[in-house]
Amino acid sequence: MRALALTLALAAAPAAASELSSTITDQLILPVFEELAADAAALADAAEKDCGPQSESLRAAYGEAFDAWIAASHYRFGPTETDSRAFALAFWPDSRGKTPKALASLIRSEDAGIKSPSGFASYSIAARGFYALEYLLYDPQLSTAGSADYRCALTRAIGTDIAATTQAVSTDWQQGFAAEMREPGKRYRTEEEITQELLKALTTGLQLLDDMRLGRPLGTYQKPRPNRAEARRSGRSLRHVLVSLNALEPLALSLAKGHGDLQEKITARFDRARTKAETLGDPDFSGVSDPATRFRIESLRQEIKDLRVLMGEELGPALGVAAGFNALDGD
Template sequence: MRRLAVILLALGLAGPARADVDAALDRHILPAFAGFAGAAERLADAAVADCRPRAVAPAYQAAFDAWMAVADLHIGPSETGGLSIAFWPDARGFTGRVLSQLIADEDPVAFDPLGYAEMSIAARGVLALEMMVFDPAYSHYDKGSYACALVRAIALDLSRQAVALEVAWRDGFAATLRSAGGAGNATYLTGDEALRALYTQLLSGLEFTADQRLGRPMGSFEQPRPARAEAWRSGRSLRNVLLSVDAAQALAHTLSGGALPQTDAAAARVHAMAGRVGDPGLQGVSEPQGRLHVELLQQAVRAMRAAIEAEIGVPLGIAPGFNSQDGD
């Protein structure tokens, strides 16, 4: 960390680094959180008006789209606040078990908006709502049923979470990032620490997409795991990959403040490779040809990460191969 600070000061980059953090907040992060809060509110309104699957599904897809713009940020309020918005991976199937128990018991918590906020994270957020709306084991319910009330509760809870997260970033953590190196800021002692924190999120998001969003459904060649794909029930696993890459590209541009030809070319290749996958839920990984296409997509995502290391990390004195998971 000290070596990075010395390099930035020597190159006269300490001022621009802070400006880049401002740009990342003002042009990408804060508008994206506001967009998610608005989309989640519209989803809640749709569920209140008619909580049946066909009425909720369009607003659900729009809210999940909006979430993906900030889904891979795991600092500040999002470090814990994002867990109950998108509980995934769910390796042990907790979401299905908790929802089934709620429905079997007709637990009155579905009629208690404040009480639902205390529910297990497995029964909250976009993935719990996906199971209720898109999984045939849960989605055959009528208006006025307990399951319908549960959908409404999850949607209202998601909207409250989205608003709380947006406010926490806008009125709290954004100032912490902006004031890095200032008196009283114990989180980021220098301006480059804030920049490095966002750069770390950028790399770790792409790493998560390659290893989890694509790696989990691929499993092994002998034992593919298509049902482990993120949001496969709603047919948006591939879309989430692309939206996560688009968000990374946008964040990279705001952090750099300049042209990123390698990164842009790599992002275009990700989209090109995704066009060959065909199955929006990544269920084709069980077939050799389908698996090959997903492997090529995974390689393209990793190549984009390498491009960002070269175009943003190297000028900052952060060597390629930097571990984005260690946080320092």
């Protein structure tokens, strides 16, 4: 991943807070949203060329764009908050099953409003984004429900909507919000507030890994919840953990710039978590019901918890800030 390749360059020497935030903004945040917009545009194009749920090219484009979103999704502030864009791209967890209900309703009624991109953008976020598209591409019921022509139109509408939303996020970052992150101004009054926002993005990503990507399917030993695994229909549950780890590590190392011992601890912790994820061999976390596999998933989760402790007890104090509340608190 491009972000991981930048780690050594970003971690080279101590820097002032303004230099730190500018470097992270220019070399991590802007590129990841540019890549997301580009991959989403390729997804929309693939849907236009072949909208069938079994299309290899469409599924490949979907996977690339979804990877790009996971790599960017911990930056849940600024442009991703505008007009609930993050939720429009990724309505998950969906504990009440709103997404399949919304899609089934559209397919059943053959709602013609999906033909207008601006009109579709006003539809329920449950019918939009990557998780809605996963149902149309991978769910046995919804991928074959109703008229093939209508499902094709709906697939294209979702792809177009994802592309428009991600482009809007990237544009807002480039044309306005990046400047807010480079130095204090109207939104952030001090360098410390900017640093706190970046630390919060890091801890938000780790919290999502711990509580939701791993915690939800694990459930309890007496009652595991494999059906709650993220993107299980497309077999991407474990992949999302790895993509997220690879995106969070450069941010953590960049924030720890100038603290060599802490960077070594961060690298070691991420390596341990990544190794356990890479050797797990359970792409959709269905193994949470098997005692042996469950133990390995719990061991992976403990590595994430240890990372969270490291960020809270050592990185935050080293930066002189606390992470504070994030977009997941209270969910």
